[in-house]
Amino acid sequence: MPVLIPRNVDELVEVFQANPQAKLLAGGTDYMVEVNLHGRKPETMISLRRVKELTEWSVRTNQSRITIGAGVPYADMEVGEIARLVPALAQAARTVGSPQIRAAGTLGGNLGTCSPAGDSLPVLAALGATVHVIGPDGNRDIEFADFMVGVKKNSLQPSEFVHSVSLPLVEGWQGYAKVGTRNAMVISTASACLVRDSDEGFVAIALGSVGPTIIRAHAAESWLMKSTSLRGGSQLDPSIAQEFGRRVAQESRPIDDHRSTADYRRHAIGVLAQRLLTRSFS
Amino acid sequence: MSIYIPVSGAAQSHEMYSLRVNGLVHEVKDAWIGESLLYVLRERLGLPGAKGACEQGECGSCTVIVDSKAVCSCLVMAADAVDTEILTVEGLGPDGALTDVQSAFLSEGGVQCGFCTPGFIVAVHHLLENNPQPSDDEIRESLSGNICRCTGYGRILEAVRTVADQRRQNS
Known part of the structure; x- marks a missing residue:
């Protein structure tokens, strides 16, 4: 029952191929809760913390995309250059747990756990992120929409791991909003990320905690793009924002659980959508 | 080994x-x-x-x-x-001596039952190391992951301000 500690990506590929049953350990903020409280019995673990390549991030030279390593912690996305380039991701990161959790938890860990309440995930969905994955057969890219396939289920194959996430840098407005029972240390009851590309007149909205996966409200997006101009300098009719919220709520698929009710979540997600759209024009 | x-x-x-x-x-x-x-x-x-x-x-x-x-x-x-x-x-302190943060928790009454106190002490040391003169909002956000059920936080915040002031005067 060892902890295997690879020091670089090549060692990680080799160790994970030799131990396909092993569990990957990133920041530990999800996994250790299962061990401490839910009787999870770890066997072979592969620790990702020393794999330096996973903690790096870079911007493509033509400034069109940012690539963020799976091991980058939320604390590093909240402020600085990543926050400037992808403000919605910074906003989402800042709502995760507490400073202690954000120092440990990582983007890759959020994708590994793949909870519908994962705070970074609506941002990845709204921006159309590509997940770079490495496995025994080499690299492959998975669109986020194909990556998350169910509640805490992703499409990683055995011995595959998330290397990094690539996001387009969008001209325009983007924001993340979340409803929970407190301002700090809270798992979302409903969350949403809205991206408005004011050059292209394009909008995307992705919803968290209101369905088994992150939901892109495609019908509401199309309706909005037909109903009003989203380009820079245009005005928003408040009744359009209200109707957008109503249509987004219709596309959510929330459930009753220990954290909230389906009715409340459906209401809240509509309010968040309306609010984000309104903010994008202010 | x-x-x-x-x-x-x-x-x-x-x-x-x-x-x-x-x-x-x-x-x-x-x-x-x-x-x-x-x-x-x-x-x-x-x-x-x-x-x-x-x-x-x-x-x-x-x-x-x-x-x-x-x-x-x-x-x-x-x-x-x-x-x-x-x-x-x-x-944190040399040979079991109190640190300035611990002393301030005592003098400002930031301790009641004491259970949460060690976690707060470590978090406050970490905060002031990285941000020697935090605003009230920065103090609140940096301590948002530490829960106290006794003090209501007011005296803990006062202790943090006290240490920040002391360190500024001594620097």
């Missing part, structure tokens, strides 16, 4: 490993792989300063510093903390 068995190129930390805590190397023997750093500190290394309450990273009473970051020790797998520098509340 640290056990690193190279396995297909990668190092391996087994049920016997060593941790560097407050500058001293401690051997951990016959441990279970699932043990948290909190458990190992308290039950194996005789360092009971970090407290265990929620065991899910919500209360902050187990806060320690690992490689210059304040984290919840209940969410760190101890066997994965080999090769890190761990600092606990016991290691």
Whole structure:
């Protein structure tokens, strides 16, 4: 029952191929809760913390995309250059747990756990992120929409791991909003990320905690793009924002659980959508 | 004694490993792989300063510093903390003497039952190390992962302001 500690990506590929049953350990903020409280019995673990390549991030030279390593912690996305380039991701990161959790938890860990309440995930969905994955057969890219396939289920194959996430840098407005029972240390009851590309007149909205996966409200997006101009300098009719919220709520698929009710979540997600759209024009 | 068995190129930390805590190397023997750093500190290394309450990273009473970051020790797998520098509340002051943060908690009345106090002390040290003159909002946000059910936080915030003022005057 060892902890295997690879020091670089090549060692990680080799160790994970030799131990396909092993569990990957990133920041530990999800996994250790299962061990401490839910009787999870770890066997072979592969620790990702020393794999330096996973903690790096870079911007493509033509400034069109940012690539963020799976091991980058939320604390590093909240402020600085990543926050400037992808403000919605910074906003989402800042709502995760507490400073202690954000120092440990990582983007890759959020994708590994793949909870519908994962705070970074609506941002990845709204921006159309590509997940770079490495496995025994080499690299492959998975669109986020194909990556998350169910509640805490992703499409990683055995011995595959998330290397990094690539996001387009969008001209325009983007924001993340979340409803929970407190301002700090809270798992979302409903969350949403809205991206408005004011050059292209394009909008995307992705919803968290209101369905088994992150939901892109495609019908509401199309309706909005037909109903009003989203380009820079245009005005928003408040009744359009209200109707957008109503249509987004219709596309959510929330459930009753220990954290909230389906009715409340459906209401809240509509309010968040309306609010984000309104903010994008202010 | 640290056990690193190279396995297909990668190092391996087994049920016997060593941790560097407050500058001293401690051997951990016959441990279970699932043990948290909190458990190992308290039950194996005789360092009971970090407290265990929620065991899910919500209360902050187990806060320690690992490689210059304040984290919840209940969410760190101890066997994965080999090769890190761990600092606990016991290691903040020289030879058991109170630090200025601890003194301010006493003088300002930031302690009632005391259970959450070690976690707060570590978090406040970490805050003031990285941001010597925090605003009230910055203090609140940086302590948002530490829960106190007695004080109502007012006197804890006052203690932080007191230390920040003292350090500014002494610098």
